[in-house]
Amino acid sequence: MATAEARVRAEFEPHGGTGIWSWITTVDHKRIAILYYVTSVVFLVLGGIEALIIRLQLAQPNGTVISAETYNQLFTMHGVTMVFLMGMPISVAFFNYLIPLQIGARDVAFPRLNALSYWIFLFGGIFLYSSFLVGQAPNGGWFGYAPLTSKQFTPGLNADFYSLGLQALGVASIMGGVNFITTIINMRAPGMRLMRMPLFTWMSFVTSFLLITALPVLAVALFFLTFDRQWGTNFYQVAAGGDPILWQHLFWMFGHPEVYILILPAFGILSDIIPTFSRKPLFGYAVMVYSGCLIGLISWGVWAHHMFATGLGPIADSFFTISTMIIAIPTGVKIFNWLATMFGGQLRFTTPMLFSIATVGLFTVGGISGVMHAASPADLQQTDTYFVIAHFHYVLVAGTVSAVMAGTYYWFPKVTGRFMSERLGKWNFWLFFIGMNLTFFPMHFIGLLGMPRRTFTYSPDLHVTNLNLSATIGAFILAIAFLLLIVNVLISRRNGAPASHNPWGAATLEWATSSPPPEYNFGRIPVIHNREPLWLPGKEEVVEAAQARPGAIHMPPPSFWPFFTAIGIVGTFALFLTGHWWAPLIGVAWTAIGIVNWAYEPTH
């Protein structure tokens, strides 16, 4: 890229088109980000509808809205959807859009691999949801505990959809992780040292490492499950010498880093938004980076706190209690640094800032209940009750989702060149805030009063009827809040107030280029001298370079083969459902055709 300037010959020729074919073949990270975002929101709606049905069933004791079997499928698919089809991909949408723009690159390191990740995610999601068509959606919880998922206890295809679908999604995540790590290490603009990168990119970096190390462990667990179910091996069958606790260890060795895969991007979003609307540089930048790295590192040593009830023994319990409590320290550091950033700043309470402040506060509530059941004796009371549900919805809805909403309002002007409506945004925020607390705060008490998770109904004698009704009402308010977000995006896309290249007066590099950014991102790659290139002296040069007329920039051409190959990869897993040992080979052959064509496709 540095040499591109030297041999400016002609004007940049964009890879044009806006039709559906241009979206199928696109390798532009910004377009792929939009695909990720829209798909994730669709899955958010699906997972949300599942949650609403669950809440309707639980609004009154002895509910009869749905059967126990349907309830099992709904809470399982709600969890799987919100973790794998909404939480992770919506973060990846932000990774895709922002990482190259924040580090001064023209695209990710492997643009076609990036497209492949997206298509595998999409087809994997469709595959998982196709299980509803045959009435056999996964029904063993999102953690699919053995031996519940064995042929004996789940004779249908439910657990097969689960294991094969997640396997495909894992492939997509690993590819994404490889891509982002390579991009962040290798594609930075001159002067963009690691310790000058925006915090969002830093947290994406840590998250990508978690992706590539955690997902393979899940793959192992799922392969064992698949073999048990398809070929009659006995990895999780106690009677044959297998070990169901092995599943729990493998699953949570993936599952706990997964929690930080979901929350670290949100931390990154907050760390970019709060300085902008406080007009102050982030307080303790270096410590924020280190604490993020530390959270990623420690997240590998806490998995068994999900398993206190299995009886690991006092030594293991003590170890995991302590390690889990230690992870609260770097998290607390982040909370205090956000507060210190706001302290004494010129606060502007725009919608993204409101969402950010709410996230800091509400995430802390979830964090505190997390420390409560980090203590293994207390956990034995709380595990498998609604208290745990309250905890992780406070960290994932009030943490991840709220930060994603903040990020949506914040970066929408960059993506579209238009602001989202602030009036609708305030409504959106307050409905979200009220709905969120009304839904999940009562669950703390529901849990402490003894109502177990994953049970399709409850008795009036439990005295949790009013609390449950409140949660149901809250859930519908929350649903309206999400609807408002979608409505706001749709309206503002065409009718929002026009936004300049840096409408919020932010400090980071993505705001230097025009809104929306051109396909090549930066006319010339700017030279970076500090952490706040748009605040500190030299900002004019950065903006001028970013918006310069492009020379003969080479951008990777569109490619059909990622789409084609993704069909083969997901098809390979899907064809296991047929029960014929040779059927997946069709998918393998299809994938091979895709890979060969991919390899021979000219990229210049």
Add this chain to the structure above:
Amino acid sequence: MSQAAALTYPDRRPMPGMGVYNMKLGMWVFLLSEVMFFSGLIGSYVILRFAHPTAYPPPGTVLNVPLTAFNTFVLICSSVSMVKAFAAIEAGDQKGLRTFLLATTALGILFLSIQGVEYTKLASEGMLPMASLYHAVGRHGGTAVLGGPLYGATFYTLTGFHGAHVTIGVLCLIFTSIRAFRGRYTQENHGGIEIMGLYWHFVDLVWIILFTIVYLI
């Protein structure tokens, strides 16, 4: 850091980064995820095996250690020839590149063939992944050896995933060899050979661990 100093500070390298091209760095990162995959497999094997010591026959009673030791030797040799192929193209030696790539491919295929022979033999003796119990005739003498149902499952899963990696490696080696014969790699530009080598050496390394833990211990 004072601002004036920051502005005039010359950035010594034109682009930050590790000085490693994208494909190579990507392969490193991918191999990190492979390390976690095989760690998961090997860790599970250790847990299952040491929880049920009696389900696993002593080393050498069921599995043919000398044959697999030879196979390990074959795979290590293929790593050597891969290194030689890379060294050849570093020196601009096209003929050496082609010779050693073909040698690596052939050794890879030999490894898979021997593994195929081993699998066939074991399966004919009744050792299958889903077998509930496995009675093998001891390799040294007539007494039957009893293997638990997990014995076959873990054996085929661990060695099978490795075999799948070697198979993919061999396919890539064939692809690389075809390109080498068309003269697509030069002394200046041979990233493909380097990342092929990284993958191949990794697969070899995994096998040395698997051989030790599955066959010898």
